[in-house]
Amino acid sequence: MAELTERPHPPGDYPVVVVGSGPGGLQVSYFLSRAGIGHAVISADPSPGGMFRRWPFFQRLLSWTKPYAAADRSSRDFERWDWNSLLADEPPLRGLQAEFLDGSSDFPARPEMEANLAAFAERASIAVRYGCRWAATRREDGPDGGRFVLETTDGEYRARVVVIAVGVAEPYSPPTPGIELTSHYADTREAETYAGKRLFIIGKQNSGFELASGLLQWARRITLASPSPAKTSVETHSLVGVRARYVQPFEDSALGGGVDILAAAIESISRLDGSLRVALRRSDNGMPVTVDADEVIAATGFTCPLLDLPALGVATFGQSRLPAQTAFWESATVPGIYFAGTITQGSSGLKKHGIPSYSGAVHGHRNNSRILVRHIAERHFGIPPDRPALAERDVLGYLLGEATRAPELWHQKAYLARVVSTSDADGIRDEGILPLTHVLDSDGPDSIAMTVEADGAGSIYPVVYTRAGGRVEEHALEAHPLLDFETSAHRDQLASILGRVLPAYRGRAV
Amino acid sequence: MATTEEIADTIASFALFADLNSPQLQSVAHQFEEAWFPESERILRQGLTGSGFYVIVDGTCSIRIDGEERAQLGRGDYFGEVSILLGEPPVADVVALTPVRCIVLAGPKVEAFLTSNPRVGFRMLQAQARRLRNANRWRS
Secondary structure (H helix, E strand, O other): OHHHHOOOOOOEEOOEEEEOOOHHHHHHHHHHHHOOOOEEEEOOOOOOOHHHHOOOOOOEOOOOEOOOOOOOOOOHHHHHHEOOOOOOOOHHHOOHHHHHOOOOOOOOEHHHHHHHHHHHHHHOOOOOEOOOOEEEEEEEEEOOEEEEEEEEOOEEEEEOEEEEOOOOOEEOOOOOOOHHHOEEHHHOOOHHHHOOOEEEEEOOOHHHHHHHHHHOOOOOEEEEEEOOOOOEHHHHOOOOOEOHHHOHHHHHHHOOOOEEEEEEEEEEEEEEOOEEEEEEEEOOOOOEEEEEEOEEEEOOOEEOOOOOHHHHOOOEEOOOOEEOEOOOOEEOOOOOEEEOHHHHHHOOOOOHHHOOOOOOOHHHHHHHHHHHHHHHHHHHHOOOOOOOEOOHHHHHHHHHHHHHHOHHHHHOOOOEEEEEEEEOOOEEEEEEEEEHHHHHHOOOOEEEEEEEEEOOOOOEEEEEEEEEOOEEEEEEOOOOOOOOOOOHHHHHHHHHHHOOOOHHHOOOOO | OOOHHHHHHHHOOOHHHOOOOHHHHHHHHHHOEEEEEOOOOEEEOOOOOOOOEEEEEEOOEEEEEOOEEEEEEOOOOEEOHHHHHHOOOOOOEEEEOOOEEEEEEOHHHHHHHHHHOHHHHHHHHHHHHHHHHHHHHHHO
16 A cells, blocks of 8 residues: 555656646646656645636636537537636546536636546546645756756756746735735635725736625725726637626726726825825826725736746746747747746737737646647657648648637637648648647748637637748638638638649639 | 836836826836747748737847848837738738847737827827938938
8 A cells, every 4th residue: 555655756867847736737747648758747736726726716717618518528629618627638538627517607616626627637647746846946967968957845856858837826016115015816815804894906907806806795995906997808809808707896886886996006005094095196197096995905916936947047028927938838048948837828929919829728728738748749759740641632621620610729819720731742741730830930841720810809710821832821711700610601712722732722713 | 027117117218108207107018018039039920910019128120021131120119010000911020139028019909009198109100200201311
């Protein structure tokens, strides 16, 4: 029985070390095992789930799983309707979230999400060394090249390839005078402890509105403020902005119901007669405003807990201190350090029409993990990816089917693409799902890349990128009111585009 | 890495934002997003729709048409606004010559941003007028 209680992955040398046991770490470990790549997974937490062990505080997740969607739960198509389950090649491991919903909502409660992730870790036999905290990093030169050394509370791990999946979970507060008088979102207490209080929330993103929504029935008055105006996801036609689940404070504000939403810079917070005074300056006219409150909560976001990686040369950017990354989620400045999970939003892609990738959420980054492992396998372990042959006559139907149903393209719009290449030497090959920027910026044979994109004004439509003789062109297909891209009009339109790359389609003009 | 407060301080010295007061600069820093590009990465792509408006905070970029360099841009310079104002894809690539830190505003947000910050629009118009004058001088 000693083996069962023994913690896996003791300190030592491994081909790959993965840090983190949230959805990112679990997903990357799953695909590394599928690829037959030995690795250790270490985590400071006592159990799987990452941020979902703690957050969100109130109500439910922002990501749905629709158990009765028009696809079998164990199929790839179901991934489009299920934002919360991790990906697996084996059908019984797919769509697990649907099992852990009590029927009251298609948005899982936090414990339901945690149970989904724990079930995946257990059923996919993902071995994690829990309670092992990564503490420091250095580089070491050896006879076979450089390696990274991760110092942990259990000892030292050495690997040529490191995958960091520690989330974006370190509370951040801006350096506003008096910020020490505030508490951070991460320290939110039980809702009833806010009964009768005047609350001032700094920040108008989802975390601020989540607190406001959860505390509407408890607080005496709620003020939300940040320098720029707040928009909802319904207005932006994307996940940018405050999600519809948290829209109630907007209505309360519009109806004069005890909620104020201000566009103003916060200049200082100070103590005044047992309460707190927040001094603001309005963004529109620069006029001063003061608000008195019993508590001030900084819902001002989180940063990446990258420890000493910046000192090792990992470039970071933005308020969240995300590492700058290549299209394949490798540090743009320190080769061999890769990222998985929500940190992969630092590889931002094209952000066409202002719409970001959804790598910050599970339904986005789980797809990145599969591609990341394929890339690591090929580049560091010489394992070639699958590139099945395609018959020329099948390309058109295949690509329109992908545009209509492929969960990877729908969840990572204008970010991931289905790629088909053609060359004399190899014939026509399905290159798989790849990052769009990689497809656009790398040299290669003539190819076609299919994406699903949105214009931020309400339209969703397929976009085809052709590379013929080294020249890349973008062709948008028509939108469709029911999102069906397999109509005869789409077939005609795509045929005329494919003709640029595939001879059999030439002359089949619209 | 920079916080929005640091970004607000930095862009205060740029000609484009010279007329804004402190809360307005903070509002700008909140509305734009920071982006970082390694050397030789393409930031703007010739012929591709849906791009943004970029202001360079650090670094140098090359403007290239069909691979040929036409000009270089540095700290405080900006690009991408012409294609957004005209609703057409960019006619040039913009490539990072050094690591480049920018702030970016998504294309669909540019019109509302310029109409609510008319002094920024005026500065932009001034820069375009200067370019037009120089182009006319060059032709004559």
